[in-house]
Amino acid sequence: MFIEKINNPSDLKKMSREDLPKLAREVRDQMLEVISKNGGHLASSLGVVELTIALHYVLNTPSDKIIWDVGHQTYAHKILTGRRETFQSIRKYGGISGFPKRCESEYDTYNVGHSSTSISLAVGEAVGRDLNGEKYKVVAVIGDGSLTGGMSFEALNHIGHIGNDVIIILNDNEQSISQNVGAMSTYLTEMISGSFYNRFRKKSMEVMSSIPVIGKYLYKFIFRVLSAFKSFIIPGRLFEDMGIRYFGPVDGHNIPKLIELLNRVKNINQGPKIIHVITRKGKGYEPAECDPCSFHGIGPFDLSTGKCTSKGKFESYSSVAGRTLAAIGAKDSSVVAVTAAMKEGTGLSEFEKVAPRRVFDVGIAEQHAVTFASALASTGHKPFVCIYSTFMQRAYDQLIHDVAIMNLPVKLLIDRAGIVGDDGETHHGLFDISMIRNIPNFIFLVPSNGAELRDMIHFAHGYNDGPIAIRYPRGCIDVENLDVESPLPYVPGEISLETEGEDVVIFSIGDMVQISVDAASLLKERGITATVVNLRSIKPLDFDSVNSLIERHRGFVTIENGMVQGGFGEYICSSVDPGNASKRICCAGFPDEFIRHGKVNELFRDYGLDAQSLAERICDYFIAG
Numbered sequence: 001m002f003i004e005k006i007n008n009p010s011d012l013k014k015m016s017r018e019d020l021p022k023l024a025r026e027v028r029d030q031m032l033e034v035i036s037k038n039g040g041h042l043a044s045s046l047g048v049v050e051l052t053i054a055l056h057y058v059l060n061t062p063s064d065k066i067i068w069d070v071g072h073q074t075y076a077h078k079i080l081t082g083r084r085e086t087f088q089s090i091r092k093y094g095g096i097s098g099f100p101k102r103c104e105s106e107y108d109t110y111n112v113g114h115s116s117t118s119i120s121l122a123v124g125e126a127v128g129r130d131l132n133g134e135k136y137k138v139v140a141v142i143g144d145g146s147l148t149g150g151m152s153f154e155a156l157n158h159i160g161h162i163g164n165d166v167i168i169i170l171n172d173n174e175q176s177i178s179q180n181v182g183a184m185s186t187y188l189t190e191m192i193s194g195s196f197y198n199r200f201r202k203k204s205m206e207v208m209s210s211i212p213v214i215g216k217y218l219y220k221f222i223f224r225v226l227s228a229f230k231s232f233i234i235p236g237r238l239f240e241d242m243g244i245r246y247f248g249p250v251d252g253h254n255i256p257k258l259i260e261l262l263n264r265v266k267n268i269n270q271g272p273k274i275i276h277v278i279t280r281k282g283k284g285y286e287p288a289e290c291d292p293c294s295f296h297g298i299g300p301f302d303l304s305t306g307k308c309t310s311k312g313k314f315e316s317y318s319s320v321a322g323r324t325l326a327a328i329g330a331k332d333s334s335v336v337a338v339t340a341a342m343k344e345g346t347g348l349s350e351f352e353k354v355a356p357r358r359v360f361d362v363g364i365a366e367q368h369a370v371t372f373a374s375a376l377a378s379t380g381h382k383p384f385v386c387i388y389s390t391f392m393q394r395a396y397d398q399l400i401h402d403v404a405i406m407n408l409p410v411k412l413l414i415d416r417a418g419i420v421g422d423d424g425e426t427h428h429g430l431f432d433i434s435m436i437r438n439i440p441n442f443i444f445l446v447p448s449n450g451a452e453l454r455d456m457i458h459f460a461h462g463y464n465d466g467p468i469a470i471r472y473p474r475g476c477i478d479v480e481n482l483d484v485e486s487p488l489p490y491v492p493g494e495i496s497l498e499t500e501g502e503d504v505v506i507f508s509i510g511d512m513v514q515i516s517v518d519a520a521s522l523l524k525e526r527g528i529t530a531t532v533v534n535l536r537s538i539k540p541l542d543f544d545s546v547n548s549l550i551e552r553h554r555g556f557v558t559i560e561n562g563m564v565q566g567g568f569g570e571y572i573c574s575s576v577d578p579g580n581a582s583k584r585i586c587c588a589g590f591p592d593e594f595i596r597h598g599k600v601n602e603l604f605r606d607y608g609l610d611a612q613s614l615a616e617r618i619c620d621y622f623i624a625g
Helices: 017-038 042-047 049-058 075-080 118-131 150-162 183-193 195-210 215-233 237-241 255-266 286-290 317-331 348-354 366-378 389-404 432-436 450-462 512-525 543-551 568-575 600-606 611-624
Strands: 065-068 138-143 167-172 245-251 273-278 335-339 359-361 382-388 411-415 443-445 468-471 496-499 504-508 530-534 537-539 555-563 584-590
Touching (some): 017 075, 017 255, 042 286, 049 075, 049 138, 049 255, 065 118, 118 138, 118 150, 245 255, 317 411, 317 450, 335 348, 335 366, 366 389, 382 389, 382 450, 389 432, 411 450, 450 468, 504 543, 504 568, 512 555, 512 611, 555 568, 555 611, 568 584, 584 611, 600 611
Parallel strands (some): 065 138, 138 167, 167 273, 335 359, 335 382, 504 555, 555 584
Antiparallel strands (some): 496 530
């Protein structure tokens, strides 16, 4: 086994090039064995095994810097950089992260988890290197999907202008190897990356530029001829026009070709370069190759069949949202759906079945998605913007500037709100409450079950007096085949009493409602009775009812699946009558820190947000009192 001898990239460099494809197969086998048990981002990682091996084989890491975009394709990178034995723990509570983390390894140059950041990081790293007078290489690895993000083009424009030495690897995995990967393209790529060609090109351009009067014009003419010829043969004109030299495309699963090209480009020390690498998602595992979307992020699965083993009989909040929106959209042609590369994840594939011309996947462009929707609302349509909570952070200015200030009736469906589990700190949706509750004009709703989500989406459909946001968690509802076409009336701000008691009132929202009910049962066993309030709405909030309930009880608690700072608990505490403020027992939520990865129930327990912990905090208060 070659893989057992690889503890870091220096061990990799001792291997012969002929043995590297065998190592690639072994790396894939380890990934499949572990991820079939733990779940994870499999298809992308399977697709870059050869590329990862070639990068560490050619570069002098960690002195040379590899900067990954998103980071969900770094499983091979982790295995090759000293984490082979701990790879079994990936995404588990207390184990290694599914994404690059600086505190985990010196080979992880930056923490990443969101897309379109790698080129900006590489540009900053290169400029810092050059200001420090250092000589190491900086390589950004970015997928074609991440390249759709506007931040990537901002960085490309910048590096093309300032001209520092950066290598960008464009991992293109959305198409099979194109016609351009043929004899002429291979020959031309080898020629333009060769040392003789580049010395000749540099010297000849210097000579032409020095010719009096006509030199600069001759230089421009020759440069245009070369660029025109090159763009006729290979698809790199866009990058060349931005001042970034283009190489490729090259087969991303051919290790010898990758090593050869990387060595050639590495030795070109002038300016930014981009290498176009063609890969296949799910490479080496047939189920993932046939269905890369399902294997992008997957739970535990049967390795022999590729079928998921963790699916329950209940559907997810995302599915309820998608089916409800599809039912509404089938009857109302003014309804449109917008998402940012998350059509399947947010349930919009159901909407697409009934209204394919009215679903818009704008790619990884959350800012554009929100502003695009604001204009749709202005033209009389009813846009529902479906985005994960953690990615909605990227469009905060647009929520204020392009939606709220103009009070446009954009409807936000904020999926994966709160703790999401194994993906960790970059993916937890813990900040949307503090973001949106502070924006004027927004209505902000929080369902605690699938039926409430259905009712709120139907309400949002009929509400046209301003923007509205609905946040809901990752996970399943405890109902099979919920009827999404028969909503119950919903009034924003109207609270629901889940239990009634005399000692303590627990104000809860979303998935914390059931935990509060369970805590009330535990308290009852200890002689303490609790009223559990399902607020259902953060804005508007019925403060008359809130104050009335506090007055009738000895103390009150708030609990939320979000950050305490800026959360709805702070909102209540800052707005209750002064005489009631002293009755506060606690505001339960996540503290002022980034929350690690782990199963949701493990994190709730660790941070005192499970039913047992909540009941104990309330008991301690009454015992001390």
